[in-house]
Amino acid sequence: MLDILFSKKGIFLLLFCAGILGTEAVCSQGMDAKYKRYNEFKELTKNKVLHGYFKPVWIKNTHTFWYEVLTESGKKYYVVNADQHKKKEVLDENKLLANLSGLTNKQVKAEEIDHLKINDDLKSFQFVYGNHIWEGSLSSNKLSKQEVYQKPQPFNWTMAQPDQTINEPVTSPDGKWLGFIRDYNLFVRDIKTNNEIQLSYDGGLGLYYSSYIQWSPDSKSVMAYLVQPADKHFVNYIESSPLSQKQPVYSSIEYYKPGDALPQFYPCIFNIEKKKLVASGRAYIPNQYSVENIDWNSDGGSLTFEYNQRGHQVYQVIKMDAVSGEVKVVIDETSETFIDYSSKKYRYNVNDGNEIIWASERDGWNHLYLYDGNTGKVVNQITKGNWVVRNVVHVDEGERKIIFAASGKEEGDPYLLHYYSVDFNGNNLKHLTPGNGNHRLSFSSDYTSFVDSWSRVDLPPVTVLRDAESGDELMQLEKSDISKLQETGWEMPEVFVSKGRDDKTDIWGMILKPSNFDPSKTYPVIEYIYAGPHSNHVPKDFRAHYNRCRSSLTELGFVVVMIDGMGTSNRSKAFHDVCWKNLKDAGFPDRIKWMKSAAEKYAYMDISKVGIYGKSAGGQNSTGAVLFYPEFYKVAASVCGCHDNRMDKIWWNEQWMGWPVGPEYAACSNVDNAYRLKGDLFLIVGEMDQNVDPTSTYQVADALIKANKDFDLMLLPGKGHEWGGEYGERRICNYFVDKIMQQKAPVMNQIEFEGSLIKKDIDIDN
Incomplete structure (x- = not known):
C-alpha cells in the first residue's frame, strides 16, 4: 500500500x-x-504621424516663413506669407531624392538627407548628404555638391574658470585710451601721447585686477574686477578602451562641487580724469556665488550688476554711481529657502535702466514686477494669481507691453504652456493661444504674428497662424493625421x-x-x-x-x-x-x-x-x-x-x-x-x-x-x-x-x- x-x-x-x-x-x-x-x-x-509638428523658420525682417512637414506622399516644404495668409509648396522630397539618386547613381533614401533648409532668398536650398553640403535650386532640378560638412562639437561640461590675466588691452569707446593690467594692477595709456596712468595700487598675488575690463560709454570711467582667486577642483578620468591607442588615456576636467571655494569678483569703478578709485562693491557682496550681468547706463553715469550670494537665498541688483561712488541695492530678493535663479530669474532694463522688469516668487507664485530702477521701489505687480509665469518672450518698450508664456491660468493641466500679453501696469491681460493643449510658438521678427502648434499627450498637434495682437487665428497650417x-x-x-x-x-x-x-x-x-x-x-x-x-x-x-x-x-x-x-x-x-x-x-x-x-x-x-x-x-x-x-x-x-x-x-x-x-x-x-x-x-x-x-x-x-x-x-x-x-x-x-x-x-x- x-x-x-x-x-x-x-x-x-x-x-x-x-x-x-x-x-x-x-x-x-x-x-x-x-x-x-x-x-x-x-x-x-516611425513616420506615422502626418501633418504633425514642424519648426517654422522666419525669413529675417519679413512676414514670411518656411517649414517642412511629413505628408501622405513624403516630406513637403512650404513657404507661407503671413500677410496674405497664403502658403505654397516649394520643394517635394520625392523629386529631390530622385534627382539626387540620378546624380550619384545610387538609390538615396530620405533618412540619408539631413539639415535641409530653404535659403533666405527663397530661390535655393541646402542639405547634407554623404558628409557633404549640397546646394539646390527651387526653380529647377539643378543640384551641386559643396564643401565637406563639419559636425557640431559635442557640449563640453567643463566648469573651467577663464584666466583673468590673459585678456588683451581694451580700447575705450572714444578711441583715446587703452586699458590693461600690469603687475596685478589697472593702468590706462593715452593712445596719442603714450602716457600711462596707474589707477590701482592694491593688486597683488592672490588679489589682483581682472584684465577683462569694461569701459563706460562716455570713456570717462572704467570698471575692473578685483579678483580673489580660489583653488581649482578637478575630476580625473581613465578612458579604458580608447579608439586612439591600446593603452588607457588619462584626462582631467575643471569641475566644482558643493562646498568648494569659489573665486570672488569685486566690481571697481575708476575715474580717468581723477586718476583714482571712485566706487567699489567689495564691502557689499560677501560670499559670492556669482557676480554677473554688468550693465553701464548709456551716459556712463552708473552701472548695475547682479549679485547671487552663496546659498541662493539672497539675490540682488546693485547700482554703482560712477560720479558720487554711491553703491546701493536696487532690487533685494530674499528667500527662507532658495531663489530659483537658474530657472525663473528674469531681468529687463527699461528706458536705460530707469525701470526694471523683474521676476519673483515673493507672493508664492512666479510673477513679473515693475521696479523704479533709481529708487528700488516696486511701481506695480504686473502679473498676479495662482499661476506661474514661465518665460518672457518679448518686451515692447514703446507700447509698454509684454508677451509671455505661463501655465496654470487655464482650466485643466497646470503645466500646459499658454501665451499672453499684458501692459506694464498689469492691465489688458490677453490670452493669445486658445486651445486646450501645450502651445509651442514661433514669432515673426516684429512680433506681429506667430505660428502656434499645440497638442497634448492624448491629442495630436494642430498648427495655425495667429495675430499677435488679438490671438485671432489667421489661417490653419496643418492638422495631424494619426490614422x-x-x-x-x-x-x-x-x-x-x-x-x-x-x-x-x-x-x-x-x-x-x-x-x-x-x-x-x-x-x-x-x-x-x-x-x-x-x-x-x-x-x-x-x-x-x-x-x-x-x-x-x-x-x-x-x-x-x-x-x-x-x-x-x-x-x-x-x-x-x-x-x-x-x-x-x-x-x-x-x-x-x-x-x-x-x-x-x-x-x-x-x-x-x-x-x-x-x-x-x-x-x-x-x-x-x-x-x-x-x-x-x-x-x-x-x-x-x-x-x-x-x-x-x-x-x-x-x-x-x-x-x-x-x-x-x-x-x-x-x-x-x-x-x-x-x-x-x-x-x-x-x-x-x-x-x-x-x-x-x-x-x-x-x-x-x-x-x-x-x-x-x-x-x-x-x-x-x-x-x-x-x-x-x-x-x-x-x-x-x-x-x-x-x-x-x-x-x-x-x-x-x-x-x-x-x-x-x-x-x-x-
Whole structure:
C-alpha cells in the first residue's frame, strides 16, 4: 500500500513538474513574441504621424516663413506669407531624392538627407548628404555638391574658470585710451601721447585686477574686477578602451562641487580724469556665488550688476554711481529657502535702466514686477494669481507691453504652456493661444504674428497662424493625421490626476500602455522618474514613441507611468520648496499615492512589485526609491546617478541643498544610506561622464559591498552621461523582465547575427 502511495505521489510530482516546464515553455514563447514586438515597435511607429509638428523658420525682417512637414506622399516644404495668409509648396522630397539618386547613381533614401533648409532668398536650398553640403535650386532640378560638412562639437561640461590675466588691452569707446593690467594692477595709456596712468595700487598675488575690463560709454570711467582667486577642483578620468591607442588615456576636467571655494569678483569703478578709485562693491557682496550681468547706463553715469550670494537665498541688483561712488541695492530678493535663479530669474532694463522688469516668487507664485530702477521701489505687480509665469518672450518698450508664456491660468493641466500679453501696469491681460493643449510658438521678427502648434499627450498637434495682437487665428497650417499610427495597434497615452500627500494638491502624471493592451489583464507597473527640481518633467506634447526604454517596456508587457510630484518646479513656491535640503523626498509620497489611486481605478495596474528607473537626477531618485521606500518600490535601474549631492556639480546641488554643506547632504545620500537596500538594484555608469562624476556611482557600489548587499553594476567604457545606447536599453528592459516578471529574456550570446546590432544611442531620438 505504501508503494502505491509513493507511486501516486511520484506520478503527481512528475505531472506537476511537466506542468511547470510546459508553462515555462509557453512563457518563453510569449516573451519571444514580446521581444519581437519590442524590437520592431519603434520602426513600426516611425513616420506615422502626418501633418504633425514642424519648426517654422522666419525669413529675417519679413512676414514670411518656411517649414517642412511629413505628408501622405513624403516630406513637403512650404513657404507661407503671413500677410496674405497664403502658403505654397516649394520643394517635394520625392523629386529631390530622385534627382539626387540620378546624380550619384545610387538609390538615396530620405533618412540619408539631413539639415535641409530653404535659403533666405527663397530661390535655393541646402542639405547634407554623404558628409557633404549640397546646394539646390527651387526653380529647377539643378543640384551641386559643396564643401565637406563639419559636425557640431559635442557640449563640453567643463566648469573651467577663464584666466583673468590673459585678456588683451581694451580700447575705450572714444578711441583715446587703452586699458590693461600690469603687475596685478589697472593702468590706462593715452593712445596719442603714450602716457600711462596707474589707477590701482592694491593688486597683488592672490588679489589682483581682472584684465577683462569694461569701459563706460562716455570713456570717462572704467570698471575692473578685483579678483580673489580660489583653488581649482578637478575630476580625473581613465578612458579604458580608447579608439586612439591600446593603452588607457588619462584626462582631467575643471569641475566644482558643493562646498568648494569659489573665486570672488569685486566690481571697481575708476575715474580717468581723477586718476583714482571712485566706487567699489567689495564691502557689499560677501560670499559670492556669482557676480554677473554688468550693465553701464548709456551716459556712463552708473552701472548695475547682479549679485547671487552663496546659498541662493539672497539675490540682488546693485547700482554703482560712477560720479558720487554711491553703491546701493536696487532690487533685494530674499528667500527662507532658495531663489530659483537658474530657472525663473528674469531681468529687463527699461528706458536705460530707469525701470526694471523683474521676476519673483515673493507672493508664492512666479510673477513679473515693475521696479523704479533709481529708487528700488516696486511701481506695480504686473502679473498676479495662482499661476506661474514661465518665460518672457518679448518686451515692447514703446507700447509698454509684454508677451509671455505661463501655465496654470487655464482650466485643466497646470503645466500646459499658454501665451499672453499684458501692459506694464498689469492691465489688458490677453490670452493669445486658445486651445486646450501645450502651445509651442514661433514669432515673426516684429512680433506681429506667430505660428502656434499645440497638442497634448492624448491629442495630436494642430498648427495655425495667429495675430499677435488679438490671438485671432489667421489661417490653419496643418492638422495631424494619426490614422496610420493607430493601425499599428498604438495605444493613446492617458493623463491621470489624483491628490497628493496633503489630500488637497493635484498631482499630474501619465500612463503608457502596451499596443496590444487588454483591460481584462493585469500589467506590472514601472515608473520612469526624473524629479530634478529645476523643472517639471512629465511630457506634455504629443508623440508617437517614447524613448529611454519607455515604449520598449510597454511592448514587453509593462505599464509605464510618469509623475510630477512635489518638489518639482512650475507650480507654487510651496509645492517647489518640498525639495529644499531634501532631495531624497523626490515627491515619493505623492508618487506612491498617485499610483495607488490609479490602481484603484484601473484593475489592470499591478502595483504589488513596482519597478523604477531613471538617469542623472533620475538615477539618484530611482536608487533612493528602493533605499527610502522599499515597502513600495522593489526593483530599480539607475543610470549615471548623482547619488551623493556632495559629489555632483556645485550649481545644481547648492541651488537645492543649500550652503554651507550641512548634515542634510548625508541624510539624502544614496552612499550613506546604501545599507537600507532591500530590493533589486541595477547601477549603470559611463566611465567618461563629465556631467556627473562617475565616482558617485562607484561609491554607491562600494557602500553596498561593505553592507554585504547584492546588486548589479554595468560600466560603459568610453561612454559619458548616456544610457548606453541600444545595448543599455536592452539590459535595463531585461532587468525588469527578470526581476519583476521573473521571466528570462532572449539570451543574446546564443543568437547568431552579422556584426553588431548596436546602431545608435537611444538618447538621439525623443
